[in-house]
Amino acid sequence: MNDSPAIETIGLTKKFGDFTAVDDVSLHIERGEIVGFLGPNGAGKSTTIKSILDLIRPTSGRCEVLGMDSRRDAVEIRRHLGFLPADLALYPNLTGHQTIEFLGNLRGGVDWTWVGSLAERFDADLSKKVAEYSSGNRQKIGLIQAFMHRPTVVILDEPIAGLDPLVQLEFHSLMRKYVQQGNTIFLSSHTISEVERVADRVAFIRRGHLIAVERMSELQDKALRRITLEFAQPVPPSIFDEVEGVHEVTATGATITAQYEGTMTPLLQVATAHDVVSISSASVDLDQIFLEFYRDEVEAVEAVEAANEPDREEAVRDEAGSGEVT
Amino acid sequence: MLHSLYLKTVRDRWLSASVGVASLFLVAWMGLWAYAGMGDEALKFIATMPPAYKSLTGTTADAGVAGLMLGQMFNFLGPFVIAGIGISMGAGAIAGEESRRTMSVLSSVPRSRSGLLASKGLAIATIVTLSSAVASLSYLLGVAIVGEDIRSLDLVAGTAHLTAVALFYATVAFAIGAATGLKGLASGVATGYLVLSFLAVGFLPLFSGWESVAKFFPWYVLNGSQPLVDGIVWAQIAILLSLTAVLAFGAWWGINRRDLREGESRAPVVIRLKSNPRFAVISARLSGAGSARSIVAKTLSDVRAVTIIAGGGLFLLLVVMGPMFTAMADSLGNIVDAMPQALLAMVGFADYSSPTGWYHGEALSVTAPVAISVVTIAAGMALAREEANRTIAILLSAPISRYAVAWRKAAVLALLATLMGVVVFGGIAVGNLIAGLGMDYSHIATAGLLSIGLGCVLGAVAFLAGALSGKTSIAMGSATGVAILGWGINSFVAVNPDLEGYARLSPFYYYANNFPLENGLIWWHLVVLIGAAAVLVSGGVWGYARRDLRG
Numbered sequence: 001m002n003d004s005p006a007i008e009t010i011g012l013t014k015k016f017g018d019f020t021a022v023d024d025v026s027l028h029i030e031r032g033e034i035v036g037f038l039g040p041n042g043a044g045k046s047t048t049i050k051s052i053l054d055l056i057r058p059t060s061g062r063c064e065v066l067g068m069d070s071r072r073d074a075v076e077i078r079r080h081l082g083f084l085p086a087d088l089a090l091y092p093n094l095t096g097h098q099t100i101e102f103l104g105n106l107r108g109g110v111d112w113t114w115v116g117s118l119a120e121r122f123d124a125d126l127s128k129k130v131a132e133y134s135s136g137n138r139q140k141i142g143l144i145q146a147f148m149h150r151p152t153v154v155i156l157d158e159p160i161a162g163l164d165p166l167v168q169l170e171f172h173s174l175m176r177k178y179v180q181q182g183n184t185i186f187l188s189s190h191t192i193s194e195v196e197r198v199a200d201r202v203a204f205i206r207r208g209h210l211i212a213v214e215r216m217s218e219l220q221d222k223a224l225r226r227i228t229l230e231f232a233q234p235v236p237p238s239i240f241d242e243v244e245g246v247h248e249v250t251a252t253g254a255t256i257t258a259q260y261e262g263t264m265t266p267l268l269q270v271a272t273a274h275d276v277v278s279i280s281s282a283s284v285d286l287d288q289i290f291l292e293f294y295r296d297e298v299e300a301v302e303a304v305e306a307a308n309e310p311d312r313e314e315a316v317r318d319e320a321g322s323g324e325v326t
Numbered sequence: 327m328l329h330s331l332y333l334k335t336v337r338d339r340w341l342s343a344s345v346g347v348a349s350l351f352l353v354a355w356m357g358l359w360a361y362a363g364m365g366d367e368a369l370k371f372i373a374t375m376p377p378a379y380k381s382l383t384g385t386t387a388d389a390g391v392a393g394l395m396l397g398q399m400f401n402f403l404g405p406f407v408i409a410g411i412g413i414s415m416g417a418g419a420i421a422g423e424e425s426r427r428t429m430s431v432l433s434s435v436p437r438s439r440s441g442l443l444a445s446k447g448l449a450i451a452t453i454v455t456l457s458s459a460v461a462s463l464s465y466l467l468g469v470a471i472v473g474e475d476i477r478s479l480d481l482v483a484g485t486a487h488l489t490a491v492a493l494f495y496a497t498v499a500f501a502i503g504a505a506t507g508l509k510g511l512a513s514g515v516a517t518g519y520l521v522l523s524f525l526a527v528g529f530l531p532l533f534s535g536w537e538s539v540a541k542f543f544p545w546y547v548l549n550g551s552q553p554l555v556d557g558i559v560w561a562q563i564a565i566l567l568s569l570t571a572v573l574a575f576g577a578w579w580g581i582n583r584r585d586l587r588e589g590e591s592r593a594p595v596v597i598r599l600k601s602n603p604r605f606a607v608i609s610a611r612l613s614g615a616g617s618a619r620s621i622v623a624k625t626l627s628d629v630r631a632v633t634i635i636a637g638g639g640l641f642l643l644l645v646v647m648g649p650m651f652t653a654m655a656d657s658l659g660n661i662v663d664a665m666p667q668a669l670l671a672m673v674g675f676a677d678y679s680s681p682t683g684w685y686h687g688e689a690l691s692v693t694a695p696v697a698i699s700v701v702t703i704a705a706g707m708a709l710a711r712e713e714a715n716r717t718i719a720i721l722l723s724a725p726i727s728r729y730a731v732a733w734r735k736a737a738v739l740a741l742l743a744t745l746m747g748v749v750v751f752g753g754i755a756v757g758n759l760i761a762g763l764g765m766d767y768s769h770i771a772t773a774g775l776l777s778i779g780l781g782c783v784l785g786a787v788a789f790l791a792g793a794l795s796g797k798t799s800i801a802m803g804s805a806t807g808v809a810i811l812g813w814g815i816n817s818f819v820a821v822n823p824d825l826e827g828y829a830r831l832s833p834f835y836y837y838a839n840n841f842p843l844e845n846g847l848i849w850w851h852l853v854v855l856i857g858a859a860a861v862l863v864s865g866g867v868w869g870y871a872r873r874d875l876r877g
Contacts, residue, residue, distance in 0.1 A: 055719060056874035075725045083723035089716035089877070093628070102624060106724035145720065 004067025006031045006153045006184035007052060011061035014047050021047040023208040024061065029186060029201075031152075034179050036195030036216075037188040038290060039205035045188045046086060048205070049157055053083060065153055079107070082151035086158040086188070088142040096126035096133070096141045103145050110148050118144045121170055136162035143171065147178070154178070157188045172198050192290055204290075219289060226282050227267065229256045232275035243270050259288075331432070331442065335449035339415055343457045345803060346407045349810045351464035354399050355471065357818030360825050361391035362472040392474035393554070395818065396465055400484040401549040404461055405491055407810070409520055412454040412496025417513035419446035420577075421503035424587045439581050443504060447574060450496050458489040483553035490566045494544050495520050497573040505580025507587045514635075520545075525643075525693070533654065544569075621721075621734040626741065628711075629704045633742060637749045640697040644689055644753025648761030651684045681763035682843035685754055690773060690838060695813065698746045698777055702785030703805040705742045709735040709870065710792025710801045716877035728875075732793060732867040739789055739863070743781030750777040754843070765843060772847040779855025780837040784809050786862035793866030796876040808833075833858065 007029040014022040022044040029035045039045050050056045052063045054074040063070035065077045090099055104110035119126055124140040133141070139162045146154055160168045175185055175198050189195050195202060196216070203213040237249040240258060243266050249258040254277075260267050264281070271279075420443065423429040432442060462485040469476050495516055503512035523545035530540040540546050547566055551559040678684050709732055712718040721731065751774030758765045787808045792801030816834035819825045829835045836851040 050719075050874075053719070053723065055722060057872075075727045078723060078725040081723065083719070085716075085719040087716070088720070090720065091624070091715075091717060094624075102619075103720065103724055105619060106621070106721075106726055108725075142720070146723075 003031075004064070005029055006033075006066060007155075007186055008064040009048065009052065009061065010064070012048065012051055012058050012063060013060045014044075014051055014056065015059045020208050022051070022205075025205070025208070025210045026061075027203055027210060027213065029184060031184050032179055032182045033200040034175060034185045034187060034198050035213075036199035036202040037186060037205065038190075038192065038195060038202055041190075043205045044208040045205055046157065047208075049155055049186075049188060052155065053081075079149075080152040082146035082149065082154040084142045084146040084154075084156045084159050086161070088138060090130045090138060090141060092131035093129065095129050096124065096137075099130060099141055100126065100145055100148060104148060107149055111150065114150065115144060115148045118147055118174075121174065122167055134162070136164060136167070139163055140167065147174070151183070153184045153186070155186045155188075158190065159187065160189070160191060160194055168194070225261070225264075226257065226259050227264070228280045229258075229271050230254060230277040230279075231256065232277055235274050239270055239274075240267065243267055329445075331445040332449050332452075335415075335419070335446055336452055339411070339449070339453050342414075342799070342803065343411050343453050345807065346411050347457050347461045347464065349807055350399065350404055350407055350461045351468060352811060353403060353814030353818065354395060354465050355468035356814055357395040357398065358392060358468050358472045358474060360819045360822040361395055362474055363822045363824055392469050392472075392476045393479055396469075396476065396479060396481070396484070397549075397554060398818075399461075399465060400488055400554055403810070403814070404458075404488055405545070405548055406520070406524075408454060408457050408461065408488065409492040409495040410517075411457055412450060412492045413499040413513055413516045413520065415450045415453060416496040416499030416501075417503045417509050417516065419443075419450060419500055419503060420581060421507050421509035421512055424507045425509055429586050433586060439586075440578055443578055443581055447497075447500065447577070450500060451493060454492045454496055455489050458485055458492060479554050480557045481554070483556075483558040486558050486563060487547050487551070487553040490563050490570075491544050491547050494566050494570045494573075497570045497577070501573040501577040501580065504577035505584070507584070518635075521696075528688075529650075621726075621731060622738055622741075625705070625708045625735060625738040628708065629701065629738075629742065632704050633701050633745065636697040636700045637746060640689075640694060640746070641749045641753040643693060644685070644750065645756045645760070647685060647689060648681075648754075648757025648759075648763055651681055651763065652761045655679075680844075681758070681761075681765050682769070682841070685757075685765075685773075686838070686841055686843050689754075690750075690777075690843070691817075692813075694750055694777060695780060695809070695834070695837070698743070698750075698781040699784045699805070699809050701746055702739060702743050702781035703788045703802060703809075705735075705739040706785035706788030706805060707792050707798050707801040708738060709789060709866070710796055710798045713796040713876040714798045718875055718877055722875075728871045729867060732870045736786075736789060736863045736867065739785040740782060743778045743785055746781050747774040747776075747778030750774045766846070769843050769846045772842040775847065775852055776837045776842055776855065779852050779859070780833055782859035783833040783855050783862070786859040786866070790862045790866040790869075793870040794873070796873075 005028050007027065009025050009027045012022055012025040012027075013020065025044070025048060027048070037045055037048070047056065051058050052065060052070055054070050054077075057071065066080055068077050070077060091102070094102060100110075100115055104112075104115070118124075119140075122140040122143060124137065124144060126141070128137075130138060130141065139159070143159060146156065160171065163171065172194070175187075179185055179200075187195060187199060199216050201213060201215050202219060204211050231254045234251065234254045235256065237251045237256060237258075240246045240249045240256075245260050245262045246267055247259045247261075249256060251257075256271075258267070268279075420429075423432055433439070462481050466476075466481070498519060499512045499516035502515055503509055506512070523543035526543045527540045527545040527548075527550065530536045541550060544566060547559075547562045551562055553559060678687055712721055712731075722728070751771055754765070754770045754773060755767060757763070758767070758770065784805050788801040788805035791804035792798060795801070812832035812834045815832040816829050816839060819828050819832075829839065833855060836854050840848050840851060
C-alpha cells in the first residue's frame, strides 16, 4: 500500500436539487490519527461520509481513501475500510453472531480470535437476535463489525450512541491503541467531549462548508481562553471594546470576565491602566470553541429567544393576573 | 389529537388506495371496451349463457356486456383490491406504529389507547368505503365511455355488499394487529382467510351436499346472493357488520390488555409460543434463522416464510385438484355441457370438462399467478428493502460492488421463479399421476416453464422499480399494477379478436393464452417472458449502480 493520505476529499460538492449539502470541501486526513468531524445537524457531515463511502455520488469533486478513488476503486477501498453508520440498522432476523458471520463472509479474511476479543472487550452478547437487542447492544455489534477485519481506515458516525459510560471508556481506549498501530479513525460525533478526549485533529463543517481543521492541541492553545480580572474599584466593561481578540466581556461589581484569543498582552495593557487586584485565566473547552465557530447559529437562537421573551413575560403577567395555573 | 391522527392515517393511504381504484377502473374500462367492440356477437354469447354461470358472476342477459364485465369487477377483482387495501391498513394501524417505533410518541399524548384505536378504525372505514364507492362511480364512467346500458344492474347494492365484505376482512387484520402487535401475522392471516374464502365459495358449491357450507364464508355475501341482480340483502349485510363489530371489540379488548412494543422486538405472544417446543420448531423453520452464508442465502431466508406458504399451498392445491376432478367429473360435465365453448374461451376459462381445462381455469388462470407473483415480487423487492431498512450502508461497507449486490438479488428472483415453476409442474404432475388424468407431461412442463417466465417478469418489474427508486412501496405498487393490468388486458381485451394485438402487451398473454396444458409450448412465448425479465433486470442493475442510495 502506498503512503497517500488515509482520506482525502478534493473540492467535494454535493447538491440535492437546488440544495447544496456539501460545498467545495477539501479535507486531508493523514494516517495514524484520529480526526473528529464536528458540525450541527444538517451541516453536511453524513453527506461527506456517504460520498467517501460511494453510497452517494459527488456533484463535483472527488474523494480518495488510501490514494484510491472512492467511486472507481470502491470495492478495493472497502477491503481496508471499517464503517459504522449513524442510527445503525441491522438485519433483525439474524443473531449478533450471524450478523458478524454474514458480513465477515462477504468480506473474507476476518480474524475470529480478534472478533472474540472485541466482543469480550465490549461485553457483547452475540447469541440473541438483533431484533431483541437494546440500542446499546446493537451498537456494540456495529462497532465489532467495523473493526473485525482490522481495517486501515475506520469511519465512525456517532459511535457511542446508546453505549454505557464503561463501554464508552473501553471503546475510547481501543481507538487510541488502534491508531497507535498506524491506523486512522475518522470520527463524526455530536458528543464534543468524546472528540475532545480522543481526537488528534478536529474538522468543523458548517452549512456544507469546511470552516476549520485544527490540531486539538493547537486549537486549545490558540483558541479562546477565559480571564477573570478583579479590580479595586468597578471599571466599565467598555474599556475592552477596542482590544483585539477580546469577546464576551461582562462585569459583576468590580470583577470583569472576558474571553480572549491569541496573546494576553493587549488585554493586560488596558487592564493594568486600572488597579488590578487579581487575575485568573483558564482554557475554554471544546464546547465553547464549537459555539464560537457556530456563532451565527448561536446568535440566531439567542435572537429568537429574545424576540419571544416579551411574549413570555406578557403571558406570565396574564397568568398572574387571572390567577389560573395551566 | 384523535382528529389529527385520523386525518394523517387517511392522508398516508389515499394515494395507494387511489392507485388501486384507478387500476380497477382501467381493467373495467378495457373489458367494457373489448366486449362492446364485439357488438352483437358478444350479446349473443351472453344470451346463451347458462343460469349457473350467470349466477356465479351475478349478471343477467338484460345487462348486456356491461353486466358481464361488472360482475367480474364486483365479484372478483374489486373485492380483492379493496379488501387488500383494507387489510394492509388494518394490519398496519396499530402494529405498524409499533414496528416503526412511532407508538411511543403517540402513546405519550394524553389520549387513551381506545381513542387511538377509534381514530385508526375510522380512517380504515373511510378509505375502504370511499375506495369502494369511487370504484363503482368509475365503472359508471367506463360504461358511459363505451356507450353501454346498465339500467338492470343495482350498482348501489353491489357496492354495499362489496364494502361490507372489505370492511370485514380489514377488521380481521385490524383486530389481530391490535391484539398482538404483529403486522405480518395480521396481514398474513387476513389475506389467507380472504383467499380461502374465495376458493371455498368457488369450489364448495361444486360438491353435492357442500353448497350450504359456502355460506359460512364472507365472500359468499358478494355473489351468493347476487346483489347486482336482486338488490341489497339486508340480513347478510347486518350479519357481516355485526361480525365486524365483534372483531372491532376484540381489537379494543386486545390493545387494552397488552404491553405496547417499540421497534422490532418480539411480541410476548410469540415468545410464549416459541417456548413451546412444537411451535418453536415450526417457527424456526418457517421464518427462521436467517442464513449468514451469503447475500443469496440471506435473501432466500428472508422470503422463506412467504415462499413456503405460497409455494406449499399452491403445490397442495394442484395435487388435490387431480382427484377432485375425478370426483367431480360428472357434475362438471353437466355444468360445462350447457356452456358454449366459445363463451368459455372468450371469458378466459378453458373447457372444464377436460383435466387440462380444469387445471387451466381453476389454477393457472388466477391462483397460480397470484402465488407466483407474491413470491417473486417479494424477491424482486429485496434490493429496495436493503435501502428501506437502511441496511445497505452496512452491506456496502463490505468489499463488494453495487453490481454484485444487485445481480445476487436478481439471482434470488430467478431462483424463486424457478422454484415456483417447479411447484406448478410438480403439483400438476402429481395430481395427474395419482388421479390418472392422462395429461401430457411435456405440456405440464410447459406450464411450469411459462410460470417461471411469468414470475421472472413480475419480479423483474419490482426489481427495476425498486432498483431505480430505492422504495419498496414503489417496487410493490409497480409490480402489482403490472400484474393486475396485465391480467386484465389478457383476460378481457384478448376476447375481442380485433384487439388481440393489445393483449400482447401483457405478460399473461405469453403465459396462458396458448393454453399450454392443452397445446404445449410456443417457444418464443417463453423467450419473450425471459427476455423481458432480463431487460428489466439489466435496466435495474444499470440504474442502481449509477444513483445515490437511500438510507
